[in-house]
Amino acid sequence: MAQVAWHDGRVDDRSLVDTVLDGDRDAFRILVEREQVAVYRACLRILGRPHDAEDVAQESFVMAYRALGSYRGDGPLGGWLMRIATRHAFRRLGQRRDAAELNPEIGLSAPGSDPLTALLSGERERAVRLAVAGLREPYREVVALRFFGELSLDDIASATGRPLNTVKTHLRRGLERLRADLGREAAA
């Protein structure tokens, strides 16, 4: 079994994946601890509910573990993982929207503010989430990876396997459609 020097924190992604594929499950913990904040944050931005975000983040890590053998190593492992997580979060959001939403979402930005401010903030954030979720692919994926996953455009290009210029174009068109949707939402 290959031994990887975990302590130095500079383990490259390919070595990490190879070690996990060789049967060392503890090596996967390195990946989880390194990426959990970003993955959870992206899931929270998409779903808007901490409990759902935690569930989806955990499931995304398990899905990534199962599919780790298909990681080709042609981009950062974090980007590959973020793509899995955002897709899974949008899927969960779609299922949730299919069901009746009994509890209105509380604004993520105002946990201790007065109820009216929290409600208004929650409505505004919900409008952003729904506008992004309503984008068509591939615009939704690129916008989500850039703003919710905070990936650079180079990382998005590597994770999605698309040319950088194509990613730029998709992001621009996605933002243009988002502007129209958010403007329509604000007018309503």
Added chain:
Amino acid sequence: MSRSPFDPSEVDGGLDPRDPAVEEMERYATIASDQAPGNLADRVMSAVAAEPTPRRGLLAWLVTPPSAGRPFARFARVTALAATIVLAVAGALYAGELARLVRDFGVGSSPRPSPSITESFEPSPSESVSPTPSVSPVESESESPEQSGAPGSSAPTATPRQSTSQPSPTGSPDESKSPTPSQTPDETDIPSPTPA
């Protein structure tokens, strides 16, 4: 992996920094930045402990269990694989059949594959036997007609005797003028082309 705030100049053609969509997304990205729950890594690792060791390459794609939210993923995956195999086998069979047809038409002497030729082609093995003995008497007749009469059959030997002994005016011009070698191709032309 680098994570950085959005710069409007990074998109294709650039964007106005005060673009409402960009402002809204940036504001949303900065406010919703909670820390991960403390036990998330432990929960993930306890869930991973129940999983088998992941496999590499195509095998990983095939044997990866479907996720909880996608119960039909395995079914769709296996269906896609089965459809690919069936299409590949059908394509190979079709290509083989096509190659066989091309080969069959390519062997024939005539370039036009018509049904009449196909019909005349079938009896060719049986009829090709009959013209073959007629070749040997003809060749022997040209050398010595008398010797060829003894071992040859009755039909070929009768024809050279008529042409050599009696140049009858009632006979066909071909028979009277030309010697027997000219008759042999006529006979072979009628039934079928000579096979290989």
